[in-house]
Structures are given as C-alpha cells and as structure tokens.
Amino acid sequence: xxxxxxxxxxxxxxxxxxxxxxxxxxxxxxxxxxxxxxxxxxxxxxxxxxxxxxxxxxxxxxxxxxxxxxxxxxxxxxxxxxxxxxxxxxxxxxx
Amino acid sequence: xxxxxxxxxxxxxxxxxxxxxxxxxxxxxxxxxxxxxxxxxxxxxxxxxxxxxxxxxxxxxxxxxxxxxxxxxxxxxxxxxxxxxxxxxxxxxxxxxxxxxxxxxxxxxxxxxxxxxxxxxxxxxxxxxxxxxxxxxxxxxxxxxxxxxxxxxxxxxxxxxxxxxxxxxxxxxxxxxxxxxxxxxxxxxxxxxxxxxxxxxxxxxxxxxxxxxxxxxxxxxxxxxxxxxxxxxxxxxxxxxxxxxxxxxxxxxxxxxxxxxxxxxxxxxxxxxxxxxxxxxxxxxxxxxxxxxxxxxxxxxxxxxxxxxxxxxxxxxxxxxxxxxxxxxxxxxxxxxxxxxxxxxxxxxxxxxxxxxxxxxxxxxxxxxxxxxxxxxxxxxxxxxxxxxxxxxxxxxxxxxxxxxxxxxxxxxxxxxxxxxxxxxxxxxxxxxxxxxxxxxxxxxxxxxxxxxxxxxxxxxxxxxxxxxxxxxxxxxxxxxxxxxxxxxxxxxxx
Numbered sequence: 087x088x089x090x091x092x093x094x095x096x097x098x099x100x101x102x103x104x105x106x107x108x109x110x111x112x113x114x115x116x117x118x119x120x121x122x123x124x125x126x127x128x129x130x131x132x133x134x135x136x137x138x139x140x141x142x143x144x145x146x147x148x149x150x151x152x153x154x155x156x157x158x159x160x161x162x163x164x165x166x167x168x169x170x171x172x173x174x175x176x177x178x179x180x181x
Numbered sequence: 182x183x184x185x186x187x188x189x190x191x192x193x194x195x196x197x198x199x200x201x202x203x204x205x206x207x208x209x210x211x212x213x214x215x216x217x218x219x220x221x222x223x224x225x226x227x228x229x230x231x232x233x234x235x236x237x238x239x240x241x242x243x244x245x246x247x248x249x250x251x252x253x254x255x256x257x258x259x260x261x262x263x264x265x266x267x268x269x270x271x272x273x274x275x276x277x278x279x280x281x282x283x284x285x286x287x288x289x290x291x292x293x294x295x296x297x298x299x300x301x302x303x304x305x306x307x308x309x310x311x312x313x314x315x316x317x318x319x320x321x322x323x324x325x326x327x328x329x330x331x332x333x334x335x336x337x338x339x340x341x342x343x344x345x346x347x348x349x350x351x352x353x354x355x356x357x358x359x360x361x362x363x364x365x366x367x368x369x370x371x372x373x374x375x376x377x378x379x380x381x382x383x384x385x386x387x388x389x390x391x392x393x394x395x396x397x398x399x400x401x402x403x404x405x406x407x408x409x410x411x412x413x414x415x416x417x418x419x420x421x422x423x424x425x426x427x428x429x430x431x432x433x434x435x436x437x438x439x440x441x442x443x444x445x446x447x448x449x450x451x452x453x454x455x456x457x458x459x460x461x462x463x464x465x466x467x468x469x470x471x472x473x474x475x476x477x478x479x480x481x482x483x484x485x486x487x488x489x490x491x492x493x494x495x496x497x498x499x500x501x502x503x504x505x506x507x508x509x510x511x512x513x514x515x516x517x518x519x520x521x522x523x524x525x526x527x528x529x530x531x532x533x534x535x536x537x538x539x540x541x542x543x544x545x546x547x548x549x550x551x552x553x554x555x556x557x558x559x560x561x562x563x564x565x566x567x568x569x570x571x572x573x574x575x576x577x578x579x580x581x582x583x584x585x586x587x588x589x590x591x592x593x594x595x596x597x598x599x600x601x602x603x604x605x606x607x608x609x610x611x612x613x614x615x616x617x618x619x620x621x622x623x624x625x626x627x628x629x630x631x632x633x634x635x636x637x638x639x640x641x642x643x644x645x646x647x648x649x650x651x652x653x654x655x656x657x658x659x660x661x662x663x664x665x666x667x668x669x670x671x672x673x674x675x676x
Contacts, residue, residue: 089554097554098550100557101550101553102514102534103538103541103546103550104534104537105546109546113547113550116609117551119609120609120612121551124496124499126496127496127497130567130570132567132570132571135573135574136573137566137569138572138576138623139398140398141398141624141625142384142428144427147427147428149424157292162291164291165288165517165518165519167515167518174516174517177532178529179528179529
C-alpha cells in the first residue's frame with residue numbers, strides 16, 4: 087500500500103497536525119513501508135471471527151449518580167495556556 | 182557526603198525487603214536513605230538521564246513523615262520510608278508530569294493517580310519522575326523531549342523503552358524501587374536491557390486512573406524492581422479495584438509474597454516453538470535456555486507449545502495501539518492544559534494544527550498518522566477491524582496453550598540492547614523489537630521479565646514468564662525459582 091503525498095496531507099488534516107514538506111516526504115515513505123508490513127494480516131482467515139476491542143468480561147460499568155467533590159474552577163484552569171476569568175480562552179472560531 | 186554502608190552494602194544498593202528490615206528496626210532512617218539516593222542521582226543522572234524531575238524538598242519532607250511513622254511502629258508496611266521513582270506518565274499532585282513531551286513539559290497535575298496515592302499511603306517516598314519515550318511510544322527511550330536515557334551497563338547503548346528511566350534508575354541504584362507502564366512491552370523490554378525485574382500485571386489488575394492514556398485496551402501499570410520479592414511487594418500495594426477506573430477488576434487479591442518459594446515440582450513450563458526461531462540472537466537463546474534449565478532442575482516440566490498466530494502479532498498490535506493513540510491524543514489541543522503554539526494564527530483550527538505540530542515529536546506524530554489512517558473511512562475494515570479479529574485469534578492461542586501448561590517462558594526481546602541511534606532511522610525495525618512482548622498486551626495476560634544472563638559484551642539478557650489472566654502469583658513463583666538459581670551469576674553495572 088503506497089501512501090502518497092496527497093493521502094499524507096489528508097490524514098494530517100484529519101489528525102490536525104501541520105506537516106512541513108520534509109515531513110510529508112518522510113511520512114509518505116515510512117507509512118508506506120509500515121502499511122505494507124501490516125498487509126500480511128490479509129493472510130489470516132478471519133471469517134466469522136469476532137473482533138476483540140478489549141479482553142475484559144465487561145459490557146458496562148454503572149455507578150450511582152452521587153454528588154461528590156471535584157476540582158475547583160481555579161484548579162481546573164491552572165494549567166490552561168490562556169484564560170479569561172472563569173473560562174478557557176481560544177482564538178476565534180468563525181471567520 | 183560520606184555514604185553510610187550497612188554490612189557490605191551502601192544504602193542505595195538495598196532492595197525494598199532488605200531496607201525494610203533496616204528501617205523497621207531503626208538501624209537507619211528514611212531521611213538517611215533518601216539523602217543517599219539523592220546524592221547518587223546527583224552523581225550519575227547527568228550521564229544516564231534517568232530522571233526528568235527530582236523533587237528533593239518534597240522527598241525529604243515525606244521521608245521525615247515516614248520516620249515518624251516508623252518511630253511509632255504502627256501501620257508500617259514494607260514500603261514505608263522507601264524511595265520510589267515514578268515514570269513520568271503517571272500524574273503526581275503538584276509535581277510536573279511531562280510524558281517526556283514538549284506538549285506537557287510544564288504540566289503540573291492538580292491530583293494524584295491512584296497508584297501514586299496508594300504508594301503515598303503506604304509511606305513510600307516519591308523521589309522523582311523518570312524519563313521515557315514520549316507518551317510511552319517507543320522501544321528505546323530515544324524518543325524523549327528531554328534526551329535519551331543511557332544503559333548503566335554501557336552508556337553507548339539504549340536502556341530500552343518506553344519505561345527506560347525507571348529501569349535505568351533501578352539498575353544504577355538511583356532509586357530502591359520504581360513504577361513503569363507497559364502497552365506493548367514498555368516495562369519488560371527495558372527491564373531486560375537493564376538487567377532488572379519488571380512486571381506487567383494482568384489487564385485490570387492495577388488501576389490506570391491518572392495514567393496518561395496511550396492505548397486504553399492495552400495499557401497497564403507495573404513495578405520495576407531489583408528482585409522478584411520486591412516486585413511482589415510493589416504489586417501488593419498498587420493492585421486492586423478502583424471505582425475511578427471502570428476497567429479495574431473486582432477480584433480477590435492474593436498475598437503475592439506467599440507464592441515465593443522454589444517448590445515448583447510439577448509446574449508445567451510452556452515453551453512456544455514460534456518464539457525460538459531464526460533471528461533470535463544465539464547468546465539470548467542460550468541464556469533463556471539456561472533459565473529454563475534452572476526451572477527443570479527444581480522439578481518443573483517443560484512442554485512444547487504452539488502459538489500459531491505469532492507472526493501477525495506486530496501488525497495487529499501496531500494497528501490497534503496507533504488507532505487508540507490517535508484517538509487518545511486528540512485531547513492535546515492547546516486549550517485546557519499543555520503547550521500552545523505561540524505562532525501567528527488567527528483561528529482555532531490553525532491553533533490546533535500548529536500546536537500539535539510543535540508539541541509532538543516525530544514518533545508520536547508518526548503513530549497518530551498511522552492510527553488516523555487505519556481508522557479513516559475506507560480503511561477501517563481492512564486494517565482496524567481486521568487487527569481486532571486477529572487479536573481474538575492471538576488471545577485464543579494463549580488460552581489454548583494454557584490448557585497444557587501453567588506458565589509460558591520466552592526471551593523478552595530477540596536481542597540485547599542496541600546502540601543509541603542504531604535503529605532510530607527505521608521505525609519498522611524498531612517496532613519489530615516488540616515481537617515477544619506485544620502479544621501479552623493483546624491477550625491481556627500478566628508477564629514478567631527477569632535477568633537470566635549476559636552477552637560477551639556484558640549486556641544483560643532477560644527471560645519472560647507469562648501466566649494466565651490474574652495468575653500473577655504463579656508467574657512470580659516461577660520467576661523466584663529462576664532468581665534463586667541465577668543469583669550467583671548476577672552482575673551489577675560498573676557504576
């Protein structure tokens with residue numbers, strides 16, 4: 087499976103990572119090599135084999151909806167790169 | 182500072198159990214031990230780079246608290262007053278937790294992970310946070326924003342990864358005990374390269390609350406220690422159900438140290454033929470076979486077993502791990518915490534893409550790209566779903582094999598530690614080093630690595646012991662039996 091430059095750009099866009107030209111070339115090569123190796127999975131007959139998303143015998147974990155203490159707003163905002171009063175601050179969303 | 186020796190050993194050379202005897206009988210104080218270890222770190226960390234953060238003041242304050250507990254003699258467990266190093270992906274209240282990433286290089290968590298809270302409660306003293314591959318993605322500890330970690334047995338070689346700092350700190354006596362995390366071998370592989378003991382418990386045995394997520398269906402926290410007894414003592418303290426981690430298991434917890442005896446007569450040792458193949462370093466094979474002979478000498482019975490889907494492990498693992506990583510790491514957006522690009526952007530989208538471009542290193546980006554690709558429309562079935570189906574088959578291989586044996590013994594890694602830089606240019610070659618460790622995580626089993634020999638060049642070799650789900654006790658028992666026979670050949674690094 088050859089991952090060309092256009093596909094690299096598309097995937098980077100989905101992943102919200104800006105890549106420079108050099109990175110695009112490297113990742114195109116490396117992803118192609120790695121995915122070619124992954125293609126060996128095609129040899130395995132998986133007809134009627136259910137997928138495993140995790141190994142636990144567990145479907146759901148429920149708990150009573152009790153009120154408990156949580157972090158204060160100040161503690162929650164302490165690591166924010168930018169804040170205004172009680173809020174996270176970000177650049178504008180709409181053009 | 183003059184280091185105080187007790188008997189023939191320096192304080193920093195002690196194990197948890199030997200130190201506990203000294204502390205509880207008041208022959209030494211925790212403060213003395215902490216000062217000895219901090220001094221040791223000061224001398225050796227500049228070269229080996231095992232620690233990212235060291236908090237002397239907090240450590241000494243905790244040591245004095247532990248000394249008060251020890252003086253009263255009440256509520257004094259084996260970890261009371263003992264220094265512990267924590268891999269820097271487990272959050273620590275008020276102490277920087279970086280994941281060895283620029284993205285979190287200034288992050289100070291406002292609460293403790295469950296394992297850290299449990300260690301504090303047991304009186305353990307947090308001396309620092311250890312180096313790792315960024316976000317636990319790597320097999321060499323070279324992918325760290327803070328630089329590579331160096332192997333105490335030879336500083337031109339890697340420590341392995343991703344818990345390289347914790348393994349290095351144990352090997353070089355810069356701590357008494359440590360925690361690592363293991364998603365595809367990140368505890369066992371550096372333990373093997375650094376000649377120490379490391380265990381990945383069963384998926385669900387230890388709470389991951391406060392462990393920075395990499396691949397949530399695979400991640401597990403475990404001990405990295407100087408010997409098997411210490412490993413049992415650590416596991417005892419950190420394991421158990423936690424309502425804040427819904428994947429932690431509500432199962433009874435055995436007394437793990439009660440398993441430690443060399444009475445292993447009749448234990449069936451599964452030896453998977455697919456793990457002793459071409460490409461396995463001959464020195465590694467010989468050392469592991471010697472480890473198996475130690476078990477046989479004590480009455481264990483080797484049984485040949487087959488794990489037929491072994492050749493597909495790396496592909497299935499790297500598809501699942503990167504897919505989960507791409508989803509987990511979506512949270513690093515420069516908004517709530519962590520790094521934000523200072524570049525010129527005038528909208529939110531560019532802030533995201535530039536923040537992530539600058540905040541993540543090359544390997545993390547590569548894995549996010551791979552995972553995003555595998556999950557993207559049109560490829561999901563061919564890659565991600567297929568990998569999950571193969572995971573079912575790999576797990577079934579193990580469950581079938583365990584009908585014929587009690588534990589499985591393999592090499593931990595196909596070869597000894599590579600040189601720093603040797604595999605860095607070829608990501609696939611680096612991934613292939615995980616061939617013997619990733620299957621354990623896919624199947625959710627407990628696995629332990631312990632030293633079983635050394636190469637001609639003096640690098641450590643590890644053997645891996647795997648058990649049935651939640652059967653850590655038997656794994657520890659087999660490991661203890663090997664350790665008793667191999668103590669005579671154990672070598673310390675010349676540090």
